[in-house]
Amino acid sequence: YPCTWTASLQSYIIFVYLSLSLQVKKYLKPFLLSQEKLQEISARLKKNMIQGLGKHTHHKAPVKMLPTFVRATPDGTEKGDFLALDLGGTNFRVLYVRVMEEEQKVLKMDSQICAIPQDIMRGTGEQLFDHIAACLADFLDSQNLKGQTLPLGFTFSFPCEQIEIDKSILIHWTKGFSCSEVEGKDVVKLLRDAIHRRADYDIGSVAMVNDTVGTMMSCGYKDQSCEIGMIIGTGTNACYMEEMKNVKRVEGEDGRMCINTEWGGFGDDGSLEDIQTQFDVVVDKTSINPGIHIFEKMISGMYLGEIVRLLLVKLTEDKLLFKGKTSEALLTPGRFETRFISEIEEQDRGLKNCQNILTELGLKWDSVDVRLVRLVCDTVSIRSAHLCAAALATIVNRIRENRGLDYLKTTVGVDGTVYRKHPNFSDKLQAMVHRLAPNCSITFLVSEDGSGKGAAMVTAVAQRQALSHLLEDSDSDRKEDEEEDK
Ligand code: GLC
Secondary structure (H helix, E strand, C coil), X not given: CHHHHHHHHHHHHHHHHHHHHHHHHHHHHHHCCCHHHHHHHHHHHHHHHXXXXXXCCHHHCCCCCEECCCCCCCCCCCCEEEEEEEECCCCEEEEEEEEECCCCEEEEEEEEEECCCHHHXXXXXXXXXXXXXXXXXXXXXXXXXXXXXXXXXXXXCCCEEEEECCEEEECCCCCCCCCECCCCCEHHHHHHHHHHHHCCCCCCCEEEECHHHHHHHHHHCCCCCEEEEXXXXXXXXXXXXXXXXXXXXXCCCCCXXXXXXXXXXXXXXXXXXXXXXXXXXXXXHCCCCCCCCHHHHXXXXXXXXXXXXXXXXXXXXXXXXXXXXXXXXXXXXXXXCHHHHHHHCCCCCHHHHHHHHHHHCCCXXXXXXXXXXXXXXHHHHHHHHHHHHHHHHHHHHXXXXXXXXXXXXXXXXXXXXXXXXXXXXXXXXXXXXXXXXXCEEEEEEECCCHHHHHHHHHHHHHHCCCCCCECCCCCCCHHHHHHHHC
């Protein structure tokens, strides 16, 4: 008797779930992107990338395609001791790194995490850099390194116009930072000024590094065909090795240079309006930088939880969840964290995790609610993985075409909490890239501390290469890139 009872209860739950999920799916439909749609998005991104590379078109380009002055991936001859700073991910970190030539190894000797309080994230630039210089001072003290002037790799993961490897102008803040008096300024100078204000230690040469570049370089030491770096964490972005002849803003035609695409800015000119849902629009409008990094806001860890929360609020309002009864926590922006999505989607423990999370959020759920919440999380994370796949496919296809190859074998260095922690994000992403770039075989390498060790590696490679400069924009050669203006 109990068995029959359980069986009929289960069929009842399934029946209710199926009928409610049909209604919920109507809300989720705008999140489903067909392969054709993703192909179309990839084609749009390709155009934007060409625009970003152009000497005269880059000013207005939403995808900035920033030259990094990294012209080579590691060749295994790099060596030395370095400091590294890492700002722009989950934590701010200071590291002491040794690159060993003989063993082709990068060793993290020690590191320290320093919190950046909210008031500093949104205070003045001087406060931010004084705080950074103070953290570095503490660390050097603890390592007995204050007397040395070590070269420093600065992973500063925001869009910067790099003039030289050690001169880098912040274009605009992203990911929750908004310190005054930094946009438009040289970040290396701000750091050096803060260190000089203290006058108790000094640093050697500085190399500015985006986290994508650090990620590519840290993998490049192990696998020399690694020529793409991708981050899907708090924010999202990628870099890759572009042919110098296509990098019209930097002198020289030979060889390659790593380009920081800043693909998070895709859509900032309105070109993604057709796929933005009402929830994406709210996430953007209520962020501290409306209109900036539209693509990133559909994909990365800083925003995914909020998209899910807004969907759950809507479904509750329309009485499809929790019998129409919401909670204060669910109505609070930011309360549904992105890590909840990963926990809810875990294969075995997912439904149990979901119950605990909903209880914590003060919601009265039944087993149908739990399944529907999981369906919402699934839908939002799959869209994110598929959009990343479309963007990555654009890059691998471009590299293949650049080199006139029928088939490209390449490696992507990857990092970021969403990619690492979500139970099936990487599988979904890889399967879709495979479909969108059928003539490319891609190895994915999860980077081991790209922002720390990778930054040291960039500094090491930079040391063995001559510095070069960004070209001034001039009218005389406007004809050169008529193609880009089309
Ligand atoms: C944001 C930043 C970019 C960084 C990415 C990942 O998109 O603008 O520079 O690489 O986040 O951290």
